[in-house]
Amino acid sequence: MQISVITLFPELVKSVIAEGVVGRAAKRGLVELNCVNPRDYTEDIHRTVDDRPYGGGPGMVMRPDCLLKSIRAERKRLGETKVVYLTPQGRPIKQDMLKSLSEVDSVVLLCGRYEGIDERVIDLEVDEEWSLGDFVLSGGELAAMVVVDGVTRLLPEALGHDDSALEDSFSDGLLDHPHYTRPEKIEDLEVPEVLLSGNHQHIKKWRRKQALGRTYLRRPDVLQEKDLSKQDMVLLDDFMKEIKTSEVKS
Ligand SMILES: C[S@@+](CC[C@H](N)C(=O)[O-])C[C@H]1O[C@@H](n2cnc3c(N)ncnc32)[C@H](O)[C@@H]1O
Known part of the structure; x- marks a missing residue:
């Protein structure tokens, strides 16, 4: 399975496949994690990924241009795929959602930061919105890492007989x-x-x-x-x- 994560903190997300069951699955090629930094899709000298919110108010919002380019590049690379935005406003993640995801070839996980992402990215490119729970984190990375771990351990052959997921x-x-x-x-x-x-x-x-x-x-x-x-x-x-x-x- 190919999992692509769009994040300003690729190194943080990559640590999820460094150890344990998920690490072993990655080494065996059962899962491939590709992290994409929207900063690489900016065109200004400061590589700006955020800006002030229209209408005023505190905080910054992630710009739509670099996010759309990141998502579309991943859609092109992966072919038919699903884009999931991790957000506290999404559907609470349940085991059956991870199970269904483990049965597809690829997914793109989108992590927000700051006050969140420009709403038009959701309108244009997001297929589903998933939440880790009724609380607010400072970024979607931990939620994406939870999804990567939870899905990978459900892939056929990821777990040995001794730690089979069937009785979890x-x-x-x-x-x-x-x-x-x-x-x-x-x-x-x-x-x-x-x-x-x-x-x-x-x-x-x-x-x-x-x-x-x-x-x-x-x-x-x-x-x-x-x-x-x-x-x-x-x-x-x-x-x-x-x-x-x-x-x-x-
Ligand atoms: C500070 S939060 C923004 C919260 C947003 N202003 C709201 O109240 O809905 C920044 C980012 O963290 C991620 N995030 C925060 N809490 C989350 C949760 N419970 N589940 C999944 N992602 C979350 C989202 O990607 C979000 O864009």
């Missing part, structure tokens, strides 16, 4: 179950017995029950969107009973 939170509409590793006991907390039993069927059932229970407790909104099987309902019921029993005991 949100991949099947539930939060992930809790995880434990050595040592068996730390301070006064022990690993749940079932995980030491070697009985894979019981372990699978326990994990499913925990995933259902956690989603119910922490993200009832996520659980509401899921059609639960009869078996899942029984497991969730069990989970709730166990919680009530442990509350009575303590």
Whole structure:
């Protein structure tokens, strides 16, 4: 997959493919990250990328000319592609959006700075607007890096069997179950017995029950969107009973 990021801070964005799963995927050629600096598409001696807002007010706005040229050069290079502007005014990023993106050949991610970008860039060249959440960052780079990481780990073969994305939170509409590793006991907390039993069927059932229970407790909104099987309902019921029993005991 080819990911192009239009940013005033290419070095910052490139650091996302330096390490870990994404770094390995890049080395193996599964993902190619190309950073484009709109400054390279300016024509004045100062390489100006921003200007004062029409109508007055604080701050600066990113100029449309160098942004349009950057986007169009990337569209030409990539062929059919989608341009996503990272903005607090966009659709909140969800796992299913990253999943769909991981299934296309390329994407252009556009990062704003200052007060944002000239609205006409959005009118002319932006296909979708995505947000990292209901807060304001000083630039779109962190959001773009989040997208690069989240999408790359979903590419076929990016993750080994051991860290498969299939059981991650949100991949099947539930939060992930809790995880434990050595040592068996730390301070006064022990690993749940079932995980030491070697009985894979019981372990699978326990994990499913925990995933259902956690989603119910922490993200009832996520659980509401899921059609639960009869078996899942029984497991969730069990989970709730166990919680009530442990509350009575303590
Ligand atoms: C200081 S912000 C501009 C915010 C803009 N004036 C507003 O209130 O909508 C500068 C840039 O950071 C990026 N940005 C800020 N918060 C973001 C968020 N929650 N998600 C994605 N990008 C964000 C956008 O690219 C934006 O153009």
